[in-house]
Amino acid sequence: MQEPNKLKPFFENLNFERDDNTMVINFGPQHPSAHGQLRLVLELDGEKVVKAYPDIGYLHRGVEKMAENMIYNEFLPTTDRLDYIASTSNNYAFALSVERLIGLEVPRRAQVIRTMLLELNRIMSHLFFLATHALDVGAMSVFLYAFREREFAMDLVEDYCGARLTHSAVRIGGVPLDLPAGWLEQLSTYIDKLPEQIKLYEDLLTENRIWKMRLEDVGVVTPEDALSWGCTGVLLRGSGIQYDVRKEEPYELYGELDFDIPVSDRNDSYGRYRLYMEEMKESVKILRQLIPMHRKTEPQIMAHNPKYISAPKEEIMTQNYALMQHFVLVTQGMRPPKGTVYAPTESPKGELGFFIRSEGEPYAYRLKIRAPSFFHTGILQHILPGTYLADVVAIIGNTNIVFGEVDR
Amino acid sequence: MRKYTPKDNVQGKAKYTDRFWVAPRVPRESVEEESHFAAVYQAMNEAVEVLDAYVELGQLVIHIRPEENIAALEVLKNTCDYAMCSELSAIDYLAQDGEFEVFYQMLNLKKAKRTRLLTRIQEGQAIESIVPLYAMANFAEREMYDMFGITVNNHPYLKRIIMPEDWVGYPLRKTYPLQGDEHAAWYEVDKIFGKEHRDVIGPENRDPGRIDRYDSQRFSRVGYEVPFGAEHGESETEQPIEYSKQILVNYTTGSEVLDTRK
Numbered sequence: 001m002q003e004p005n006k007l008k009p010f011f012e013n014l015n016f017e018r019d020d021n022t023m024v025i026n027f028g029p030q031h032p033s034a035h036g037q038l039r040l041v042l043e044l045d046g047e048k049v050v051k052a053y054p055d056i057g058y059l060h061r062g063v064e065k066m067a068e069n070m071i072y073n074e075f076l077p078t079t080d081r082l083d084y085i086a087s088t089s090n091n092y093a094f095a096l097s098v099e100r101l102i103g104l105e106v107p108r109r110a111q112v113i114r115t116m117l118l119e120l121n122r123i124m125s126h127l128f129f130l131a132t133h134a135l136d137v138g139a140m141s142v143f144l145y146a147f148r149e150r151e152f153a154m155d156l157v158e159d160y161c162g163a164r165l166t167h168s169a170v171r172i173g174g175v176p177l178d179l180p181a182g183w184l185e186q187l188s189t190y191i192d193k194l195p196e197q198i199k200l201y202e203d204l205l206t207e208n209r210i211w212k213m214r215l216e217d218v219g220v221v222t223p224e225d226a227l228s229w230g231c232t233g234v235l236l237r238g239s240g241i242q243y244d245v246r247k248e249e250p251y252e253l254y255g256e257l258d259f260d261i262p263v264s265d266r267n268d269s270y271g272r273y274r275l276y277m278e279e280m281k282e283s284v285k286i287l288r289q290l291i292p293m294h295r296k297t298e299p300q301i302m303a304h305n306p307k308y309i310s311a312p313k314e315e316i317m318t319q320n321y322a323l324m325q326h327f328v329l330v331t332q333g334m335r336p337p338k339g340t341v342y343a344p345t346e347s348p349k350g351e352l353g354f355f356i357r358s359e360g361e362p363y364a365y366r367l368k369i370r371a372p373s374f375f376h377t378g379i380l381q382h383i384l385p386g387t388y389l390a391d392v393v394a395i396i397g398n399t400n401i402v403f404g405e406v407d408r
Numbered sequence: 409m410r411k412y413t414p415k416d417n418v419q420g421k422a423k424y425t426d427r428f429w430v431a432p433r434v435p436r437e438s439v440e441e442e443s444h445f446a447a448v449y450q451a452m453n454e455a456v457e458v459l460d461a462y463v464e465l466g467q468l469v470i471h472i473r474p475e476e477n478i479a480a481l482e483v484l485k486n487t488c489d490y491a492m493c494s495e496l497s498a499i500d501y502l503a504q505d506g507e508f509e510v511f512y513q514m515l516n517l518k519k520a521k522r523t524r525l526l527t528r529i530q531e532g533q534a535i536e537s538i539v540p541l542y543a544m545a546n547f548a549e550r551e552m553y554d555m556f557g558i559t560v561n562n563h564p565y566l567k568r569i570i571m572p573e574d575w576v577g578y579p580l581r582k583t584y585p586l587q588g589d590e591h592a593a594w595y596e597v598d599k600i601f602g603k604e605h606r607d608v609i610g611p612e613n614r615d616p617g618r619i620d621r622y623d624s625q626r627f628s629r630v631g632y633e634v635p636f637g638a639e640h641g642e643s644e645t646e647q648p649i650e651y652s653k654q655i656l657v658n659y660t661t662g663s664e665v666l667d668t669r670k
Contacts (some may be wrong), residue, residue: 057570062586064555065579069586100465101434227491227517230544236430241517248520332424339434341465342513342524346496355513357499360431362422370495370513378547407570 022050029058033136033393036403038377040396044389050383050391054377059407067367071333071340072172080166082369083405085128086121086350089155089347090405091170096251097343097354098172101336102308106252109297110174111364115253116187116290117157117169119283123165123194123268124153124347126283129400130201133273136397137214142204145153147196159183172334173309174302184291191284198280206274215270219383219395222267229382230375233350234279239277240265245346253293259286269398276400285392308334333362342370349373349400416503417582436462436469444521448488455483468523474510477527485541488525490514493542496549498556500582506531508558512538534559547551555580568585574599 025039034040037058043051063082067075079090092114099106106114128206131146154164159180169175205211221231226239236243246254249388262278264271303309310329311322338360344353350372357366376399384392439449445468449461452470456479472480486492495513500598502508505528508571512525528533537560538545549560550569557578560566568575576591577584591598597609624634 040653057572060570062579065584066588068582103434199599210429225543229541230492230494230542243517243520246518307546332422335429335431337432337434339464340469340524341434342467342495342522344515344522344551353494353513354496355497355511360433363420366499368495374547374551375544378544381546382543 005221012309021045027392032044033397035132035396035401037407038401038403040380040384040392042384042392047388047390049384049387049392051193052381054380055407056374056377056403061408063408064369065366067364067397070365071362072273072364073333074338075328075367076170077166077168077173080168081404082371082408083125083347083349083352083373083402084165085402086125086348087163087165087167088117088169089123089125089345089352091168092118093343093345093347093352094273094354095170095172096345097341097356098336099303101339101356101358102305102334104173104305104308105301106174106303107298107300109178109294109299110301110303111252112290112294112297113179113301114170115257116287116294117160117175118252119286119290120153120157120187122283123170123280123346124150124157126280127153129276129348130273131398133394133397133400134205134211136393138209139205139208139211142201145197145201146206149194152193156183156190159186171302173305176301178292178299178301184294187287188291191287192366194284195281198277202277206277212270214391214394215268215273215398217268217270218387218391219269219272219398220267221379221383221401224226225379225382228358229379231350231379232372232375233346234272234275234283235376235379237261237263237352238275239267245344245351251343253290253343257286257289269394272398308336335360335362344370347372349402349405350376352405369405369408373399373401373403373405373408374408376401378407414503419582420586434464434466439463439468444516444519445523448523451483451487452480456480460597466522468521469526470523471526471528474527474529474533474535477510477512477525478538478541480525481514481538481541484514484523484525488516488523489518490516492517493538493544493548494522496538496545496552497560500556500580500666501528502531503582508556510552510558511534534561536561537551537563539551539564556579574604597611 025042025043025044027038027042028034029039039055039058041053041055042049061081063078066078070078076091076094079094080087082090127146127150131143131150134142134146157167157169158164160183161167163176221235221239223239223241226236226241231239238261242261242263247261259282261283262275264275275384306325308329310316310326311319315322316326329395338358340355340357341356342353344351351370352372353370354362355368355370361367380396380399383395387395439445445463448468449458449470452458456472456476459468459473462467463469470480491514492515494515497511497590499509499511507528507530510527510529514523514525516522535558537549539549546564547569549563550565550567552558553560553566554568555578567573572578575595577589594606597605624638625636628634
């Protein structure tokens with residue numbers, strides 16, 4: 001029995017040493033394959049998990065509270081810190097919900113750039129998933145190869161916005177910059193090289209005996225469970241339900257682009273791994289279609305709406321009214337109309353949406369982040385019992401959870 | 409008399425308010441005939457009392473009574489094919505009406521339509537758990553309880569999820585300040601040493617730019633070799649390291665003299 005004292009308070013009434021044959025262990029919060037700060041309390045019968053209890057909150061920073069105390073433009077860089085593997089998708093989801101709230105039309109060039117960045121982020125996130133998942137399962141070399149390709153994608157994003165992880169590359173109403181000279185050529189080189197690399201990873205893993213043994217029929221999520229537990233993204237499509245927000249409720253340019261939504265009815269980790277690989281190929285396909293679209297657009301990159309959006313820099317420096325507007329928007333912030341918006345987007349992890357209740361003030365009255373990883377952590381308590389301890393690592397890696405997003 | 413400041417909403421406020429400013433509202437459209445939303449509205453109206461229904465930014469919004477949340481969600485799930493509940497949480501309107509607004513954001517995957525159920529509960533009033541219908545509520549309702557203190561009846565495991573179990577206060581309420589309250593500031597001290605140690609330790613200085621000149625643990629002292637953790641005054645013998653106590657540029661007099669040692 002534990003003996004509580006002031007330095008070691010009684011630990012949540014968990015009886016670690018038990019009289020029956022089961023044993024309770026703490027998996028995390030500092031476990032390298034917990035992918036962040038996940039504390040998983042597992043009740044084990046031998047090697048088998050009898051009960052799992054995910055304990056989260058170790059990375060809680062009160063992002064939703066901060067949103068209630070900031071103007072909308074101030075909050076945008078904070079969204080970087082949610083899913084820090086693919087920051088632009090968070091920036092974009094927030095910008096999209098504010099744009100829907102104020103009814104803003106984004107210029108086409110900004111749409112092209114945003115869609116490019118979103119897909120580039122998807123590739124970065126999926127490569128990161130593959131690398132860390134393979135590392136968890138024991139395929140060390142895949143980690144090195146996948147991180148090499150991810151570096152090139154991060155270089156591209158760095159060339160665009162100057163940051164590698166916390167991009168803030170999207171603004172409410174458009175994008176801050178046009179693409180630098182030569183960027184599209186570099187992007188096309190990258191997406192020409194990437195499919196060869198994906199094929200290399202697939203050659204290493206897809207038919208690999210150990211990889212298949214570790215993933216096949218591990219972490220089974222039935223379609224009913226996936227719906228009930230609010231799984232989205234690859235976890236939902238890996239259970240045979242073809243739902244992708246990009247296809248079903250198109251935003252940006254996804255309505256005009258030609259791409260497929262891969263779906264697998266295997267319900268297990270192996271099927272989901274295959275989906276991640278297919279999705280990267282689809283992202284390459286989308287990027288290839290986007291490159292010629294950039295040239296055909298007008299150079300405007302920020303929406304023109306003096307009530308909510310600052311004018312371009314040249315206008316601010318030359319025209320009095322634009323300067324006044326800019327001053328008011330920076331010091332006081334925009335005041336969106338009263339109302340509620342929930343704008344779903346397909347982030348690399350699943351359905352990411354910002355629920356915003358505005359009361360006509362420069363600060364959001366309530367901002368709720370619908371983070372896919374939060375619900376993918378929740379389902380762990382349902383799918384882990386009955387699996388072996390060694391599979392727990394594979395399943396956590398396969399759900400692709402990021403704790404910036406879970407704890408917010 | 410000093411100005412009375414209400415404490416029921418301590419969140420950030422607009423620094424400038426125009427008293428003639430009337431905030432516009434996002435247009436609310438009535439439910440169109442023959443549409444998918446009309447069918448949902450019809451089915452809901454038969455099962456529960458619909459207080460208000462409109463379409464806002466392409467999503468159907470239905471206001472219901474809090475006691476009927478299970479009945480309404482059963483209709484949505486079984487009759488209208490809303491297989492997924494995307495999100496559920498609350499909004500604090502305690503300062504205005506003494507109420508919380510609880511929302512359920514629903515998704516119909518087959519038709520790609522979204523509906524939002526809204527219901528208002530009094531402070532202290534409990535709401536029925538929707539875990540039997542949507543298991544995602546297991547985590548979401550725990551978060552709602554954690555952040556707002558809304559009790560959820562018949563939840564399988566209603567416990568704080570993000571904040572520690574012994575946390576005092578509900579962080580997303582409007583009465584809770586952004587920097588945290590007194591309990592938050594003393595949380596670790598109270599837990600490890602006990603409340604009586606607050607005086608011993610003294611208030612924490614959260615100014616990141618604060619420098620204690622005689623702190624020998626984090627800063628070195630220019631010109632002195634001071635042992636780690638030494639008290640002020642001990643072993644402050646001057647070392648032969650060249651440094652100047654002289655002000656290099658005196659901005660008050662505007663002198664142009666730089667380092668006189670050169």
